[in-house]
Amino acid sequence: MTKQTDSSVTVVGLGLMGATLAGAFLKAGHPTTVWNRTAAKADELVGQGAVLAPTVADAVRASSLTIICLTDYQAVYELLDDADLTGTMLLNLTSGSSGQAREAARWAEQRGARYLDGAIMAVPPAIGTADAVILHSGPQADFEAFEPVLEALGTVSYLGADHGLASLYDVAGLTMMWSVLNAWLQGTAMLRTAGVDAATFAPFARTIAAGVADWLPGYAEQIDRGAYPAEVSTLETDVRAMAHMIEEAEALGVNAELPKLIKAMADRSVAAGHGAEQYPVLIEEFGKPR
Numbered sequence: 328m329t330k331q332t333d334s335s336v337t338v339v340g341l342g343l344m345g346a347t348l349a350g351a352f353l354k355a356g357h358p359t360t361v362w363n364r365t366a367a368k369a370d371e372l373v374g375q376g377a378v379l380a381p382t383v384a385d386a387v388r389a390s391s392l393t394i395i396c397l398t399d400y401q402a403v404y405e406l407l408d409d410a411d412l413t414g415t416m417l418l419n420l421t422s423g424s425s426g427q428a429r430e431a432a433r434w435a436e437q438r439g440a441r442y443l444d445g446a447i448m449a450v451p452p453a454i455g456t457a458d459a460v461i462l463h464s465g466p467q468a469d470f471e472a473f474e475p476v477l478e479a480l481g482t483v484s485y486l487g488a489d490h491g492l493a494s495l496y497d498v499a500g501l502t503m504m505w506s507v508l509n510a511w512l513q514g515t516a517m518l519r520t521a522g523v524d525a526a527t528f529a530p531f532a533r534t535i536a537a538g539v540a541d542w543l544p545g546y547a548e549q550i551d552r553g554a555y556p557a558e559v560s561t562l563e564t565d566v567r568a569m570a571h572m573i574e575e576a577e578a579l580g581v582n583a584e585l586p587k588l589i590k591a592m593a594d595r596s597v598a599a600g601h602g603a604e605q606y607p608v609l610i611e612e613f614g615k616p617r
């Protein structure tokens with residue numbers, strides 16, 4: 328039997344993610360109220376013990392914490408713009424940009440609500456396990472007050488008072504994820520021309536990725552200091568190796584866009600006089616619009 332607590336929670340939005348969040352709260356024993364535009368999506372949760380609120384206004388009044396999980400921020404405004412939010416505590420787990428999160432915080436506060444923004448860095452099957460990382464930003468006291476309830480969803484963390492931080496970390500994490508995957512796919516495409524299959528390359532690629540991950544703290548220290556002494560290799564040396572990467576890709580007849588992009592950025596940094604410095608000096612290229 329699950330443990331009952333007095334920490335009530337409402338979930339607004341029962342799509343693939345919202346319904347899973349509500350299910351995790353129920354499983355953890357939290358009295359859970361739900362609401363969805365298409366009411367039938369609540370049926371299974373009601374069968375598990377959730378209460379379906381007749382209106383969205385009733386839903387936000389039913390619990391001390393309301394989680395919102397809709398398609399986008401526009402849907403949040405369309406749904407809640409006319410609702411009385413006075414005295415409510417909202418946690419918006421809808422994905423969006425940092426600017427949208429900050430704007431939503433102002434919107435909620437103007438309506439007398441307390442507001443936290445969040446980002447879910449997980450797919451529905453991971454929700455309720457430690458693998459589900461959920462990021463939060465906004466007033467720390469509000470996060471801490473509801474942290475014990477939110478722990479039903481996975482590994483929850485607090486990033487800071489700026490409401491935009493959760494979305495910014497979300498995008499930074501996605502940038503890491505797709506960049507690493509693209510680099511692996513590039514290497515795999517090259518090796519496949521020699522009959523090496525993806526499964527053979529994968530463990531080698533994993534070792535490279537883990538080795539590079541170990542450089543991050545030292546490189547981060549250089550970036551934060553704004554000084555990039557070449558302790559291991561100069562950018563000029565790196566650029567020569569990048570030329571091989573392009574020549575090889577073109578000779579093999581595989582896509583050379585990624586190698587060319589990597590070299591083009593490094594070339595600009597060398598042209599700007601950074602050839603004798605170390606690789607993280609490229610932060611100056613990444614920090615500019617292009």
Ligand code: NAP
Nearest residue numbers: 340341342343344345364365397398402405421422447450
């Ligand atoms: P989904 O299955 O498409 O569900 C969308 C939800 O938004 C539904 O409950 C839908 O209601 C509701 N909705 C949309 N427009 C509305 C409006 N104008 N008024 C009222 N309700 C509206 O999407 P999802 O996968 O649950 O994703 C929800 C959020 O979680 C998104 O921001 C997504 O980026 C984020 N997220 C999802 C995943 C994932 O793997 N699924 C992972 C991380 C983050 P109806 O049922 O009535 O259409």
